[in-house]
Amino acid sequence: MMRAPSRWLCTASLAALLGACAVGPDYHRPPFPTTDAYKELGDWKPSEPGDALSRGDWWAIFKDDTLDELEGRVNISNENIKAAAANFEQARALVAQAKAGFWPTLSANFSATRGKNEPGLPVHTQYGAGAAADWDLDVWGAVRRTVESDRASAESSAALLADAQLSAQAELATDYFELRAQDQLQKLLDDTVVAETLSLKITESRYRFGVAARADVVSAETQLLASQAQQVNARIQRGILEHAIAVLMGQQPSTFTLPRSAIRTDVPTVPPGVPSTLLERRPDVASAERKMAAANAQIGIATAAYFPSLTLSGSSTTTAAMLGQLAKSSTTIWSVGPTLAETIFDGGLRRAQVAQAKAAYQSSAATYRQTVLAGFEQVEDQIITLRVLEEQAVIEDKTVKAAREAETLTLNQYKAGTVPYSSVITAQTTRLSAEQTELQVLSSRLQASVALIEALGGGWDQSKDSLN
Numbered sequence: 001m002m003r004a005p006s007r008w009l010c011t012a013s014l015a016a017l018l019g020a021c022a023v024g025p026d027y028h029r030p031p032f033p034t035t036d037a038y039k040e041l042g043d044w045k046p047s048e049p050g051d052a053l054s055r056g057d058w059w060a061i062f063k064d065d066t067l068d069e070l071e072g073r074v075n076i077s078n079e080n081i082k083a084a085a086a087n088f089e090q091a092r093a094l095v096a097q098a099k100a101g102f103w104p105t106l107s108a109n110f111s112a113t114r115g116k117n118e119p120g121l122p123v124h125t126q127y128g129a130g131a132a133a134d135w136d137l138d139v140w141g142a143v144r145r146t147v148e149s150d151r152a153s154a155e156s157s158a159a160l161l162a163d164a165q166l167s168a169q170a171e172l173a174t175d176y177f178e179l180r181a182q183d184q185l186q187k188l189l190d191d192t193v194v195a196e197t198l199s200l201k202i203t204e205s206r207y208r209f210g211v212a213a214r215a216d217v218v219s220a221e222t223q224l225l226a227s228q229a230q231q232v233n234a235r236i237q238r239g240i241l242e243h244a245i246a247v248l249m250g251q252q253p254s255t256f257t258l259p260r261s262a263i264r265t266d267v268p269t270v271p272p273g274v275p276s277t278l279l280e281r282r283p284d285v286a287s288a289e290r291k292m293a294a295a296n297a298q299i300g301i302a303t304a305a306y307f308p309s310l311t312l313s314g315s316s317t318t319t320a321a322m323l324g325q326l327a328k329s330s331t332t333i334w335s336v337g338p339t340l341a342e343t344i345f346d347g348g349l350r351r352a353q354v355a356q357a358k359a360a361y362q363s364s365a366a367t368y369r370q371t372v373l374a375g376f377e378q379v380e381d382q383i384i385t386l387r388v389l390e391e392q393a394v395i396e397d398k399t400v401k402a403a404r405e406a407e408t409l410t411l412n413q414y415k416a417g418t419v420p421y422s423s424v425i426t427a428q429t430t431r432l433s434a435e436q437t438e439l440q441v442l443s444s445r446l447q448a449s450v451a452l453i454e455a456l457g458g459g460w461d462q463s464k465d466s467l468n
Contacts (some may be wrong), residue, residue, distance in 0.1 A: 010291050022141020025301020027293045031374050032364035034276040040384035044177035056217055058459040060172055061268045074168050077250030084164035091154035098150045103144035104135035130241030142304035144257035149297035156290035162283035170454035172248045174447050175241050181443035182238040189231040192432055196224040223425050267445040269386055282375050288368040295361040302357040305350045308342035344440035388447045396438040403431040
Protein backbone atom coordinates (compact mmCIF):
# COMPACT_ATOMS: atom_id res chain seq x y z
CA MET A 1 0.00 0.00 0.00
CA MET A 2 1.36 3.44 -0.97
CA ARG A 3 2.21 5.60 2.02
CA ALA A 4 1.02 9.19 2.41
CA PRO A 5 4.44 10.83 1.72
CA SER A 6 4.75 8.81 -1.48
CA ARG A 7 1.30 9.91 -2.54
CA TRP A 8 2.31 13.50 -1.80
CA LEU A 9 5.40 13.22 -4.00
CA CYS A 10 3.50 11.59 -6.85
CA THR A 11 0.81 14.26 -6.75
CA ALA A 12 3.43 17.03 -6.67
CA SER A 13 5.27 15.46 -9.61
CA LEU A 14 2.04 15.24 -11.61
CA ALA A 15 1.27 18.86 -10.80
CA ALA A 16 4.74 19.91 -11.91
CA LEU A 17 4.22 18.23 -15.26
CA LEU A 18 0.84 19.86 -15.70
CA GLY A 19 2.41 23.17 -14.73
CA ALA A 20 4.50 23.15 -17.90
CA CYS A 21 1.60 24.87 -19.67
CA ALA A 22 0.58 28.49 -19.20
CA VAL A 23 -2.67 29.71 -20.70
CA GLY A 24 -2.94 33.02 -22.49
CA PRO A 25 -0.96 34.45 -25.40
CA ASP A 26 2.84 34.46 -25.30
CA TYR A 27 4.28 37.91 -25.78
CA HIS A 28 5.92 38.92 -29.04
CA ARG A 29 7.10 42.46 -29.54
CA PRO A 30 5.06 43.88 -32.43
CA PRO A 31 7.07 45.14 -35.40
CA PHE A 32 7.20 48.85 -36.07
CA PRO A 33 8.03 50.17 -39.55
CA THR A 34 11.04 52.49 -39.74
CA THR A 35 12.83 54.29 -42.54
CA ASP A 36 16.43 53.94 -43.69
CA ALA A 37 17.34 57.52 -42.77
CA TYR A 38 15.89 60.61 -41.13
CA LYS A 39 14.07 62.90 -43.55
CA GLU A 40 15.51 66.18 -42.27
CA LEU A 41 19.11 64.98 -42.26
CA GLY A 42 19.50 65.46 -46.02
CA ASP A 43 23.05 66.38 -46.99
CA TRP A 44 23.74 68.00 -43.61
CA LYS A 45 26.82 66.60 -41.93
CA PRO A 46 26.69 67.31 -38.20
CA SER A 47 29.95 68.11 -36.47
CA GLU A 48 31.01 65.02 -34.58
CA PRO A 49 32.83 65.51 -31.25
CA GLY A 50 36.31 64.17 -30.76
CA ASP A 51 35.03 61.71 -28.19
CA ALA A 52 32.14 59.43 -29.10
CA LEU A 53 28.89 59.93 -27.25
CA SER A 54 29.28 58.21 -23.90
CA ARG A 55 26.73 55.56 -22.97
CA GLY A 56 26.65 57.24 -19.58
CA ASP A 57 27.86 60.82 -19.12
CA TRP A 58 26.67 62.13 -22.49
CA TRP A 59 27.15 65.76 -21.43
CA ALA A 60 30.92 65.20 -21.40
CA ILE A 61 31.00 65.98 -25.15
CA PHE A 62 30.53 69.65 -24.26
CA LYS A 63 33.82 69.61 -22.34
CA ASP A 64 32.61 71.94 -19.60
CA ASP A 65 33.91 71.16 -16.11
CA THR A 66 31.19 73.16 -14.39
CA LEU A 67 28.46 71.36 -16.31
CA ASP A 68 30.07 68.01 -15.48
CA GLU A 69 30.02 68.82 -11.77
CA LEU A 70 26.40 70.00 -11.84
CA GLU A 71 25.19 66.94 -13.75
CA GLY A 72 26.80 64.65 -11.20
CA ARG A 73 24.88 66.36 -8.41
CA VAL A 74 21.56 66.10 -10.27
CA ASN A 75 21.77 62.30 -10.39
CA ILE A 76 22.15 62.21 -6.62
CA SER A 77 19.88 64.96 -5.31
CA ASN A 78 17.05 65.52 -7.79
CA GLU A 79 13.73 64.74 -6.08
CA ASN A 80 11.99 63.52 -9.24
CA ILE A 81 14.78 61.01 -9.78
CA LYS A 82 14.47 59.88 -6.16
CA ALA A 83 10.73 59.32 -6.64
CA ALA A 84 11.34 57.31 -9.83
CA ALA A 85 13.99 55.25 -8.03
CA ALA A 86 11.55 54.49 -5.20
CA ASN A 87 8.91 53.42 -7.75
CA PHE A 88 11.45 51.08 -9.31
CA GLU A 89 12.27 49.49 -5.95
CA GLN A 90 8.56 49.06 -5.31
CA ALA A 91 8.18 47.30 -8.68
CA ARG A 92 11.11 44.99 -7.88
CA ALA A 93 9.47 44.10 -4.58
CA LEU A 94 6.28 43.16 -6.43
CA VAL A 95 8.29 40.74 -8.56
CA ALA A 96 9.62 39.09 -5.40
CA GLN A 97 6.08 38.88 -4.02
CA ALA A 98 4.84 37.22 -7.20
CA LYS A 99 7.68 34.67 -7.16
CA ALA A 100 6.62 33.63 -3.66
CA GLY A 101 3.54 32.08 -5.27
CA PHE A 102 5.71 29.27 -6.65
CA TRP A 103 6.38 27.91 -3.15
CA PRO A 104 4.22 26.24 -0.50
CA THR A 105 3.12 28.07 2.62
CA LEU A 106 4.30 26.45 5.86
CA SER A 107 2.90 27.25 9.30
CA ALA A 108 3.35 25.93 12.82
CA ASN A 109 1.40 26.33 16.06
CA PHE A 110 1.78 25.56 19.75
CA SER A 111 -0.88 25.67 22.46
CA ALA A 112 -1.13 25.09 26.21
CA THR A 113 -4.51 24.95 27.94
CA ARG A 114 -5.29 24.39 31.63
CA GLY A 115 -8.63 23.23 32.99
CA LYS A 116 -10.68 20.22 34.12
CA ASN A 117 -13.19 18.16 32.29
CA GLU A 118 -15.63 17.38 35.14
CA PRO A 119 -16.34 18.70 38.66
CA GLY A 120 -14.20 17.02 41.29
CA LEU A 121 -11.46 16.04 38.91
CA PRO A 122 -8.05 17.60 39.30
CA VAL A 123 -6.99 20.49 37.11
CA HIS A 124 -4.75 19.36 34.27
CA THR A 125 -2.76 20.95 31.48
CA GLN A 126 -3.02 19.90 27.87
CA TYR A 127 -0.24 20.74 25.39
CA GLY A 128 -0.56 20.74 21.64
CA ALA A 129 1.69 21.32 18.67
CA GLY A 130 1.09 21.14 14.98
CA ALA A 131 2.25 22.04 11.50
CA ALA A 132 0.49 22.67 8.22
CA ALA A 133 1.45 23.17 4.62
CA ASP A 134 -0.54 24.48 1.65
CA TRP A 135 0.72 24.59 -1.91
CA ASP A 136 -1.33 26.22 -4.63
CA LEU A 137 0.07 24.51 -7.71
CA ASP A 138 0.56 26.73 -10.73
CA VAL A 139 -1.05 24.26 -13.11
CA TRP A 140 -2.36 26.86 -15.59
CA GLY A 141 0.46 29.36 -15.28
CA ALA A 142 -1.34 32.09 -13.36
CA VAL A 143 1.64 32.61 -11.07
CA ARG A 144 4.07 32.50 -13.97
CA ARG A 145 2.04 35.06 -15.86
CA THR A 146 1.91 37.22 -12.74
CA VAL A 147 5.70 37.07 -12.41
CA GLU A 148 6.00 37.80 -16.12
CA SER A 149 3.71 40.81 -15.80
CA ASP A 150 5.38 42.16 -12.66
CA ARG A 151 8.87 41.68 -14.13
CA ALA A 152 7.87 43.59 -17.26
CA SER A 153 6.36 46.32 -15.08
CA ALA A 154 9.59 46.51 -13.07
CA GLU A 155 11.61 46.82 -16.26
CA SER A 156 9.23 49.57 -17.34
CA SER A 157 9.87 51.33 -14.01
CA ALA A 158 13.61 50.97 -14.56
CA ALA A 159 13.23 52.61 -17.96
CA LEU A 160 11.10 55.36 -16.40
CA LEU A 161 13.86 55.94 -13.86
CA ALA A 162 16.35 56.31 -16.72
CA ASP A 163 13.90 58.63 -18.48
CA ALA A 164 13.57 60.79 -15.36
CA GLN A 165 17.36 60.96 -15.10
CA LEU A 166 17.72 61.87 -18.77
CA SER A 167 14.99 64.51 -18.53
CA ALA A 168 16.59 66.15 -15.48
CA GLN A 169 20.05 66.01 -17.06
CA ALA A 170 18.83 67.54 -20.31
CA GLU A 171 16.84 70.23 -18.50
CA LEU A 172 19.91 71.14 -16.46
CA ALA A 173 22.12 71.34 -19.55
CA THR A 174 19.52 73.48 -21.33
CA ASP A 175 19.19 75.85 -18.37
CA TYR A 176 22.96 75.95 -17.97
CA PHE A 177 23.64 77.00 -21.57
CA GLU A 178 20.81 79.53 -21.45
CA LEU A 179 22.33 80.95 -18.26
CA ARG A 180 25.73 81.20 -19.95
CA ALA A 181 24.01 83.03 -22.81
CA GLN A 182 22.65 85.48 -20.24
CA ASP A 183 26.19 85.92 -18.91
CA GLN A 184 27.35 86.71 -22.43
CA LEU A 185 24.42 89.08 -22.92
CA GLN A 186 25.36 90.83 -19.69
CA LYS A 187 28.91 91.29 -20.97
CA LEU A 188 27.58 92.52 -24.30
CA LEU A 189 25.38 95.10 -22.58
CA ASP A 190 28.24 96.11 -20.26
CA ASP A 191 30.46 96.75 -23.30
CA THR A 192 27.63 98.63 -24.99
CA VAL A 193 27.15 100.88 -21.97
CA VAL A 194 30.89 101.61 -21.93
CA ALA A 195 30.86 102.45 -25.65
CA GLU A 196 27.78 104.64 -25.39
CA THR A 197 29.19 106.42 -22.36
CA LEU A 198 32.20 107.29 -24.49
CA SER A 199 29.89 108.47 -27.29
CA LEU A 200 28.06 110.70 -24.81
CA LYS A 201 31.33 112.27 -23.69
CA ILE A 202 32.30 112.92 -27.31
CA THR A 203 28.91 114.51 -27.97
CA GLU A 204 29.11 116.68 -24.85
CA SER A 205 32.59 117.81 -25.86
CA ARG A 206 31.39 118.71 -29.36
CA TYR A 207 28.46 120.59 -27.83
CA ARG A 208 30.76 122.61 -25.59
CA PHE A 209 32.82 123.60 -28.66
CA GLY A 210 29.63 124.55 -30.49
CA VAL A 211 29.89 121.96 -33.24
CA ALA A 212 26.98 119.81 -32.00
CA ALA A 213 23.43 120.62 -31.04
CA ARG A 214 21.94 120.14 -27.59
CA ALA A 215 19.59 117.59 -29.19
CA ASP A 216 22.57 115.35 -29.93
CA VAL A 217 23.52 115.34 -26.25
CA VAL A 218 19.96 114.48 -25.22
CA SER A 219 19.82 111.69 -27.84
CA ALA A 220 23.10 110.25 -26.58
CA GLU A 221 21.85 110.35 -22.98
CA THR A 222 18.59 108.65 -24.00
CA GLN A 223 20.45 105.92 -25.84
CA LEU A 224 22.74 105.32 -22.86
CA LEU A 225 19.83 105.15 -20.41
CA ALA A 226 18.01 102.64 -22.63
CA SER A 227 21.07 100.39 -22.70
CA GLN A 228 21.51 100.71 -18.94
CA ALA A 229 17.88 99.66 -18.48
CA GLN A 230 18.54 96.54 -20.58
CA GLN A 231 21.69 95.95 -18.55
CA VAL A 232 19.70 95.88 -15.31
CA ASN A 233 16.81 93.86 -16.74
CA ALA A 234 19.17 91.14 -18.00
CA ARG A 235 19.83 90.09 -14.42
CA ILE A 236 16.24 88.89 -13.95
CA GLN A 237 16.39 85.99 -16.41
CA ARG A 238 19.79 84.91 -15.14
CA GLY A 239 18.52 84.79 -11.59
CA ILE A 240 15.51 82.71 -12.63
CA LEU A 241 17.74 80.22 -14.45
CA GLU A 242 20.11 80.00 -11.48
CA HIS A 243 17.16 79.22 -9.21
CA ALA A 244 15.93 76.53 -11.63
CA ILE A 245 19.34 74.84 -11.65
CA ALA A 246 19.40 74.84 -7.84
CA VAL A 247 15.99 73.14 -7.65
CA LEU A 248 17.05 70.53 -10.22
CA MET A 249 19.85 69.58 -7.84
CA GLY A 250 17.48 69.42 -4.89
CA GLN A 251 18.97 72.53 -3.31
CA GLN A 252 17.47 75.70 -1.88
CA PRO A 253 17.90 78.55 -4.42
CA SER A 254 19.08 80.84 -1.62
CA THR A 255 22.11 78.62 -1.00
CA PHE A 256 23.23 78.25 -4.61
CA THR A 257 25.32 80.64 -6.69
CA LEU A 258 26.89 80.05 -10.07
CA PRO A 259 29.71 82.49 -10.97
CA ARG A 260 29.58 84.22 -14.34
CA SER A 261 31.50 82.64 -17.18
CA ALA A 262 31.78 82.88 -20.95
CA ILE A 263 29.62 80.76 -23.21
CA ARG A 264 31.25 78.21 -25.50
CA THR A 265 31.24 79.23 -29.16
CA ASP A 266 31.32 75.78 -30.80
CA VAL A 267 28.35 73.44 -30.89
CA PRO A 268 29.08 69.69 -30.80
CA THR A 269 26.31 67.57 -32.25
CA VAL A 270 25.86 63.82 -32.47
CA PRO A 271 24.96 62.04 -35.71
CA PRO A 272 21.49 60.55 -35.19
CA GLY A 273 22.41 57.19 -36.72
CA VAL A 274 19.90 54.70 -38.07
CA PRO A 275 16.23 55.41 -37.16
CA SER A 276 15.55 51.80 -36.10
CA THR A 277 18.07 52.08 -33.25
CA LEU A 278 15.81 54.67 -31.64
CA LEU A 279 13.57 51.83 -30.44
CA GLU A 280 16.38 50.58 -28.18
CA ARG A 281 17.98 53.90 -27.28
CA ARG A 282 15.05 55.79 -25.81
CA PRO A 283 13.99 54.83 -22.26
CA ASP A 284 10.43 56.11 -22.74
CA VAL A 285 9.99 53.83 -25.77
CA ALA A 286 11.40 50.89 -23.80
CA SER A 287 9.07 51.67 -20.90
CA ALA A 288 6.03 51.72 -23.19
CA GLU A 289 7.09 48.41 -24.74
CA ARG A 290 7.53 46.77 -21.33
CA LYS A 291 4.09 48.03 -20.22
CA MET A 292 2.70 46.31 -23.31
CA ALA A 293 4.39 43.06 -22.29
CA ALA A 294 2.95 43.36 -18.79
CA ALA A 295 -0.53 43.92 -20.20
CA ASN A 296 -0.16 40.85 -22.43
CA ALA A 297 0.66 38.69 -19.39
CA GLN A 298 -2.46 39.98 -17.65
CA ILE A 299 -4.54 38.29 -20.36
CA GLY A 300 -3.04 34.95 -19.29
CA ILE A 301 -3.80 35.67 -15.64
CA ALA A 302 -7.43 36.43 -16.46
CA THR A 303 -7.72 33.35 -18.71
CA ALA A 304 -6.33 31.06 -15.98
CA ALA A 305 -9.39 31.88 -13.84
CA TYR A 306 -11.49 29.69 -16.19
CA PHE A 307 -9.65 26.56 -15.01
CA PRO A 308 -9.87 24.74 -11.67
CA SER A 309 -7.29 25.46 -8.98
CA LEU A 310 -5.32 22.60 -7.43
CA THR A 311 -4.05 22.87 -3.88
CA LEU A 312 -2.00 20.34 -1.96
CA SER A 313 -2.60 20.50 1.79
CA GLY A 314 -1.06 18.68 4.69
CA SER A 315 -1.31 19.03 8.45
CA SER A 316 -0.20 17.24 11.61
CA THR A 317 -1.36 17.85 15.20
CA THR A 318 0.04 16.27 18.39
CA THR A 319 -1.37 16.53 21.94
CA ALA A 320 0.13 15.46 25.30
CA ALA A 321 -0.45 15.99 28.99
CA MET A 322 3.16 16.95 29.58
CA LEU A 323 5.31 19.26 27.50
CA GLY A 324 8.18 16.78 27.32
CA GLN A 325 5.89 14.10 25.91
CA LEU A 326 4.87 16.02 22.78
CA ALA A 327 7.59 14.44 20.69
CA LYS A 328 6.72 10.93 21.99
CA SER A 329 2.99 11.17 22.04
CA SER A 330 1.04 8.77 19.90
CA THR A 331 -1.94 11.10 19.88
CA THR A 332 -1.13 12.50 16.49
CA ILE A 333 -3.66 13.47 13.86
CA TRP A 334 -2.44 14.03 10.32
CA SER A 335 -3.98 14.65 6.94
CA VAL A 336 -2.66 15.13 3.44
CA GLY A 337 -4.25 15.41 0.03
CA PRO A 338 -5.19 17.57 -2.92
CA THR A 339 -8.11 19.96 -3.23
CA LEU A 340 -9.60 20.79 -6.61
CA ALA A 341 -11.81 23.87 -6.82
CA GLU A 342 -13.70 25.29 -9.78
CA THR A 343 -16.13 28.20 -10.05
CA ILE A 344 -19.37 26.97 -11.61
CA PHE A 345 -21.15 30.27 -12.17
CA ASP A 346 -19.87 33.85 -11.82
CA GLY A 347 -22.35 35.86 -13.85
CA GLY A 348 -19.85 36.54 -16.66
CA LEU A 349 -17.16 37.92 -14.33
CA ARG A 350 -14.26 35.96 -15.84
CA ARG A 351 -15.34 36.70 -19.39
CA ALA A 352 -15.45 40.41 -18.57
CA GLN A 353 -12.03 40.25 -16.90
CA VAL A 354 -10.49 38.65 -19.99
CA ALA A 355 -12.12 41.27 -22.21
CA GLN A 356 -10.79 44.00 -19.94
CA ALA A 357 -7.26 42.55 -20.08
CA LYS A 358 -7.37 42.35 -23.88
CA ALA A 359 -8.59 45.93 -24.14
CA ALA A 360 -5.85 47.08 -21.77
CA TYR A 361 -3.29 45.38 -24.01
CA GLN A 362 -4.66 47.12 -27.09
CA SER A 363 -4.48 50.43 -25.26
CA SER A 364 -0.86 49.86 -24.23
CA ALA A 365 0.00 48.81 -27.80
CA ALA A 366 -1.45 52.05 -29.15
CA THR A 367 0.46 54.02 -26.52
CA TYR A 368 3.66 52.25 -27.53
CA ARG A 369 3.16 53.09 -31.21
CA GLN A 370 2.40 56.72 -30.36
CA THR A 371 5.52 56.93 -28.16
CA VAL A 372 7.66 55.62 -31.01
CA LEU A 373 6.14 58.12 -33.46
CA ALA A 374 6.72 60.95 -30.99
CA GLY A 375 10.35 59.85 -30.65
CA PHE A 376 10.91 60.00 -34.40
CA GLU A 377 9.19 63.39 -34.50
CA GLN A 378 11.45 64.83 -31.80
CA VAL A 379 14.61 63.65 -33.57
CA GLU A 380 13.45 65.07 -36.90
CA ASP A 381 12.55 68.37 -35.18
CA GLN A 382 15.98 68.77 -33.63
CA ILE A 383 17.81 67.78 -36.81
CA ILE A 384 16.09 70.46 -38.86
CA THR A 385 16.50 72.96 -36.02
CA LEU A 386 20.25 72.37 -35.83
CA ARG A 387 20.65 72.37 -39.61
CA VAL A 388 18.80 75.67 -40.12
CA LEU A 389 20.38 77.36 -37.10
CA GLU A 390 23.82 76.40 -38.38
CA GLU A 391 23.05 78.18 -41.65
CA GLN A 392 21.63 81.15 -39.76
CA ALA A 393 24.74 81.35 -37.57
CA VAL A 394 26.92 81.89 -40.65
CA ILE A 395 24.67 84.74 -41.79
CA GLU A 396 24.51 86.31 -38.32
CA ASP A 397 28.31 86.24 -38.03
CA LYS A 398 28.58 88.24 -41.26
CA THR A 399 25.81 90.55 -40.09
CA VAL A 400 27.61 91.36 -36.83
CA LYS A 401 30.87 92.08 -38.59
CA ALA A 402 29.12 94.42 -41.04
CA ALA A 403 27.16 96.14 -38.24
CA ARG A 404 30.33 96.77 -36.21
CA GLU A 405 32.09 98.23 -39.21
CA ALA A 406 29.08 100.41 -40.00
CA GLU A 407 29.00 101.68 -36.41
CA THR A 408 32.69 102.60 -36.52
CA LEU A 409 32.37 104.37 -39.87
CA THR A 410 29.23 106.25 -38.79
CA LEU A 411 30.85 107.42 -35.53
CA ASN A 412 33.89 108.69 -37.46
CA GLN A 413 31.60 110.48 -39.90
CA TYR A 414 29.79 112.11 -37.00
CA LYS A 415 33.08 113.28 -35.52
CA ALA A 416 33.90 114.76 -38.93
CA GLY A 417 30.53 116.49 -38.94
CA THR A 418 29.23 114.80 -42.09
CA VAL A 419 26.27 112.91 -40.57
CA PRO A 420 23.80 113.72 -37.74
CA TYR A 421 23.94 111.94 -34.42
CA SER A 422 20.74 110.08 -35.27
CA SER A 423 22.83 108.04 -37.72
CA VAL A 424 25.15 107.05 -34.88
CA ILE A 425 22.18 105.91 -32.78
CA THR A 426 20.82 103.89 -35.68
CA ALA A 427 24.20 102.22 -36.23
CA GLN A 428 24.62 101.43 -32.53
CA THR A 429 21.12 100.00 -32.26
CA THR A 430 21.66 97.86 -35.37
CA ARG A 431 24.96 96.56 -34.06
CA LEU A 432 23.53 95.68 -30.64
CA SER A 433 20.52 93.96 -32.19
CA ALA A 434 22.78 91.94 -34.51
CA GLU A 435 25.00 90.83 -31.63
CA GLN A 436 21.98 89.86 -29.54
CA THR A 437 20.53 87.84 -32.40
CA GLU A 438 23.86 86.11 -32.97
CA LEU A 439 24.02 85.23 -29.27
CA GLN A 440 20.44 83.93 -29.31
CA VAL A 441 21.21 81.72 -32.30
CA LEU A 442 24.26 80.31 -30.52
CA SER A 443 22.22 79.63 -27.38
CA SER A 444 19.47 77.98 -29.45
CA ARG A 445 22.02 75.77 -31.20
CA LEU A 446 23.46 74.58 -27.90
CA GLN A 447 20.00 73.87 -26.53
CA ALA A 448 19.00 72.06 -29.73
CA SER A 449 22.15 69.95 -29.47
CA VAL A 450 21.11 68.90 -25.96
CA ALA A 451 17.56 68.25 -27.19
CA LEU A 452 18.84 66.02 -30.00
CA ILE A 453 20.90 63.96 -27.58
CA GLU A 454 17.87 63.65 -25.31
CA ALA A 455 15.67 62.66 -28.27
CA LEU A 456 18.20 59.95 -29.15
CA GLY A 457 18.05 58.51 -25.64
CA GLY A 458 21.15 60.15 -24.20
CA GLY A 459 23.61 57.63 -22.85
CA TRP A 460 21.04 55.06 -21.78
CA ASP A 461 21.84 51.37 -22.18
CA GLN A 462 18.75 49.18 -22.26
CA SER A 463 20.64 46.03 -21.26
CA LYS A 464 21.41 47.49 -17.84
CA ASP A 465 17.70 47.67 -16.97
CA SER A 466 16.87 44.06 -17.74
CA LEU A 467 15.72 41.92 -14.80
CA ASN A 468 16.13 38.62 -16.60
